[in-house]
Amino acid sequence: MNAPASTELPVVVIGAGPIGLAAAAHLLDRGIEPLVLEAGHTAGAAVREWSHVRLFSTWSEVVDPVAEKLLASTGWTKPDPATYPSGGDWADRYLQPLADVLGDRVRYDARITGVSRAGRDRIVDADRESRPFAVHVTHADGREERVYARAVIDASGTWTTPSPAGADGLPALGEKAAADRIAYRVPDLKNPAVRARYSGRRTAVIGSGASAFTALAYLADLATSDDGAGAKAVWILRRGISGSTFGGGEADQLPARGALGLAAKAAVDEGHADAVTGFRTEAIERDTDGRLILVGEDGRRLDPVDEVIVLTGFRPDLTFLGELRLNLDERLQA
Template identity: 60%
Template sequence: MDDVLPVVVIGAGPQGLAAAAHLIERNMPVVVLEAGSAPAAAVAEWGHVRLFSEWPELIDAAGARLLSTSGWQAPGAGYPTGDQWIGKYLAPLATALGDRIRFGSRVTGVSRMGRDRLVDADRGEQPFTVHISPSEGEEYRLQARAVIDASGTWASPNPAGADGLPALGEASAADLLSYRIPDFRDRAGFSGKHTIVIGSGHSAVTAVLALARMARRDPSTTVTWALRRATAGNTFGGGDADELPARGALGIRAKEYVEAGLVSLVTGFRVERVTHDGERPTLVAEDGRTLTADRVVVLTGFRPDLSFLSELRLELDPTLQAPVRIAAEVDPNVHSCGSVAATGAADLAQPEQNFYLVGAKSYGRAPTFLALTGYEQVRSVVAELAGDHEAARRVELVLPDTGVCGGAGLFDASGASLGGACCAPPVALVQVGRAPASV
C-alpha cells in the first residue's frame, strides 16, 4: 500500500514547496495541503518586510531544478521583500507543482488508520489518516505513507503577557494590539503617535527601526521599546561578527537609534495587564509600571500549533516543544557560541515512524530560523523516505555564524551595558538622527 500512497506535506510555504520538489525528483507521489488560498500565505502577511537573507539563500536546489525546466531564471544578488520572494520564486514553484497542491485545505488531525495514540499493535504498518476541513464542502480524510508537517508557527503568535498566557484584559483589548510587523508604508497610522513595541527578536528590531526612521523625520512620533529582560543583553545581535551582514546590521542600527534618543528602551517590563481608555491601550507591568500609547505592537515570538497532532506519538523538548535531538542546539537559554548545526532526518525523527516536523515548526518556540535550515531538512527527510540513507545522513549545509555567544544571559541580571556579543568587541555607537526571525 505504501508504494501508491502519497507523502502528505502540510503547508505550501517555502519548506513545504521545497519538500514537494524533492519528492517529485525522487518519483514519489505527493499532496500538499495548504489552509490559505495561495502559496506562502504566511509570507504574504509580511510581504512588505525585507529579508536579511540574500536570494541564493532563499531558493531550494530541487525547487530551482524543477523551475529551470520551464526556462525560469533564478534572481541574482540582493535582499528581496517577502512579496518579491513570492512573486519571483515561491509562486512560480507552486505553479510548477500544479494540482499537487490543494489550497483552502486546513488539516484538523493526523493519526494512524484504525489506531489512536494508545494502540501499539501493527501501528507502524498502518497508513496515516489526515483529516482535512476544506474552505468549501465537507470534511474528508486522506491516507498517506508519510507526513511532513511544514505548517510553520506564524498562525500562533505569543501573547503580550509575560507568563506566556494572555495578560489580563489582553483579549478584550485585542483590536488595539497588533501581533504582526505593521506595514509602515501606512504612515498615517503611526506618524505623530506613540507606539510601543514589545519583544526582542528580529521582528521587533525591524519594527523599531521603521518607527525610529519616522521619529527622525517627525519629532512628534515617539517610540518605546519594551523588553522583558532586565538588560538589553544580546537583543542587538552579533553586529559585524554576524555572517549574515544584513542581520547584523539590524542590531547595529537599533543600537544607534536607542543611543540617539529616537527610541526609548525600557527593560524588565513584563506585562501583567492591558487596560484601555477609548482607543489608547495601557500596559501594566508586574512591578506596577505603566506604559500608555496610541499603538502597541506585540512581537514576542511564535509557538507551534500541536493541537492537530494529539493522536501521534511525538518526542518533544519540554521547554521548546521542538524535536528533542535539536532542542539543545537551538535553545536560546543555553546556546553557546556561533552557528547552530544543520539538522537532518535523524535529528527530526519521531517515535511515530515517517512523521517529521520541518521548517520553523521544528524549532518550536526557538527564534532565528533560516530558510537554508529548512531546505536542508527537507532534502534529508525526503532522502530518508526514499531509502537513500547515505544522502539522508550527509550534511550539505554549514549555517552562518550569528556572532552571538553565551545564550540569552541571566533573565534578571542588571548592570549590563548595550555592549556587543562575547565573540566580538562591542559595536561602537554612532550618534545619528524571517525581518522575521523565520528567514
C-alpha cells in the first residue's frame, strides 16, 4: 500500500497527558487534525500514578489557555485558579474532560512500538524528507496497525523510565537484585499497604529535587504518627549541603515548591532524617538479615536500611524512535 500525501494526514501526538492533549488542542485551533495515541486506558495515565502528590503550581498555571477555550464550549468550569491540584485532581478535572472533548481523536490502549519515514529506514537519503511518517501501533488486544502522519509530536514523557541509583547513570551493582526493596516513586502513605512497608523502618532516600523533598516530608509525618513510630529516613545527597540545597525557600518563585524544600530541611533539623553528603552510590548489597547496604564510589558503606527510594530523575524512552534521525540535546536527550 502506498502512503498517502502528507497534506492529507493528521499529526500524530504520542501520549494523552498534559502536554499531548494541549498540543492536540493547539493543532485543532490552527485547523490541523490531531490523532492522539495513548498507551494507557485513560487520559493522564502516568499522572494518575502519582495522584496522591500535590503539584507545586496552581490551577492557573497548569491549564493551557487554548485547551481551556476548547473546554469552555462544553460548559466546563475551571477550578479555583489559586488552589493547588493533586495529580488525581489534575487528571480527573482537566485532562480527562479535555480528552473527552477531543473525542475520537484520542485513542487509548494504543502503544507506539516504532516511528520511521514511510518506506525509508534511517540510512536511506533518497526522497526522505518528503515521505510521511509511519507510526507502528500495538493495541491491547494484540492487533498491530500502521498509521501514517504528516508530523509526529512525542509527548510520551519520561515517567516509565526513572533514573537508577547508580551515580554514573547506570544501575548500581546489585540494584536489580534488590528490586524488591527499592522504589522509584514518591510513596503514597495513605495507602495502607504502602504505609505498612515504611512504618517503623529505616529508609534511604536518594535524590535532591522536589520529589526527594516530598518523600522526606511524607516520611517525617509518618515518623510522628501513632502507627509509624520509629520510621527514620537517611537522605543521600551526591553533593554537599549548601544554601541552595533546600531550594528557594520563602523566596522561591513557586511558593509551594519552596515549602517542600523547607519541609525537607525541617525533617533533617528535627532528627527525622539523617543527611549523608558527597555520597555517590556504586553498589547495593544485602546483609545477612536481608537489609540493604549502600556502598559509595569512595568505599564508604552506610548502615543497613530496610528500604530505598530512588528519586534521581527520569529519562526519555527513545527505543521506538530508533529509525528516525534525531537532533537531541546531548545532556537531556530532549
